[in-house]
Amino acid sequence: MENSRQLKKNSKMKKFVIKRIISLFLVLLGITLLCFFLLNLSPIDATDAYIHKHMMPPTEETVQKIQRELGLNKPLLERYFLWLKNVFTLNLGDSFVTGKPIAKEIPICFIRTFKVVSGAVIIMLFSSIILGILSFLKKDKICDQIIRALTLMGMSIPSYWMGFMLIYLFSIKLNLLPFIFNDTPKAYILPSISLSIPFIATYTRMIRTNILEKFGEDFVIYAKSRGIPLYKIITKHILKNSSVSLVLLLGQNIGNILAGTAVIETVFSIKGLGRYGLDAILSRDNPAINAYVLIIALSFATINLLSDIIAMKLDKRVGENSLL
16 A cells, blocks of 8 residues: 555656656747847847957958858748757857857856855855854844844845955955966855855845744644753754755745856856856857856756755655645
C-alpha cells in the first residue's frame, strides 16, 4: 500500500516537472520572440551602429553590403526562426562588435557572474540568518533597533554606491582587497558583498518575522515544555519550518539578483554576463543581446523550477498543493 502511494506520488512529481519544463520552453520562446521584435522597433539601426563602431564610410553600397553579411536584409520572422534553429545546435551567432562566436564568449562571462552571484547568495543567507535570530533574541532592545535601522538602510542604498564605498574603504584606504579586478578569489569578495546587501535586508526582516510568528505555535510551546534549549528550538524547529519560504523567496528574487549584476560588474570592471549584456545593448550588438536575454531567462526559469522542487521535498504540503 505504501509502495503504491510512493509510486503515485513519484508519477505526479514527474508530470509536474514535465509540465514545468514545457512551460519553461514556451516562456523562453515568447521572451526571445519579444526581444527580436523590440530590437527591430529600436530607433537605432544595427547596421548604422556597426558602421559607426568600425568607422566605415556610411554609403548606400556599404550599408547594403553590411546588411547582407549580417543577414539583416532578411524578413524579421525568417531571421528569428533561423536564429532559433541555430540555438538548438548551440550556435548563438557571431558578435557584430568582436566578430567572435558568442558561444565562446558567453561561458567565460557566465562563470564570472556565477561566482559573484554564488558569493552573494552565501553571504546573504549566512548574514541574514544570524541577524534575523539576533534581532528576535533582542526584540525591541537597542540591538534589535540598530539591526532594523541597518536593514532599512540596506534596502534604500543603491548597490552601485555601496560598491564605490567598499572600494574606497577596503581597496584604497585599507589596501586589503584588489582595486582592479584580476579574477582571483579576493577580487570577488567586494562585488558579492555589494550585490548581497539589499537582499540581506529583505531576508533579515523575513526571518525575524517568521520566528516571531512561529514562536507562539504549539510545536514551539511543546519543545519549550520539554526543556529544549532556545537555540535548538530556533535552529532545528523554527528555521526548519521557515526553510520553505526562504527557498521560494530566493527563487523569486534570483531575477533581481541577476539583474543587479550588470551594475555591480560595471562598478568593479568585471567582464561578466551582466556587463556583457550592457555592452551589447550600448553597441547595438543584436546577436549578443539575444544570447544574453536567452541565458538570463533560462537561468531564472531553471532556478525557479529547482526552488519549487526543493520546497516540495522540504514540505510535503507544498508538494501536494503543487501536484494537484
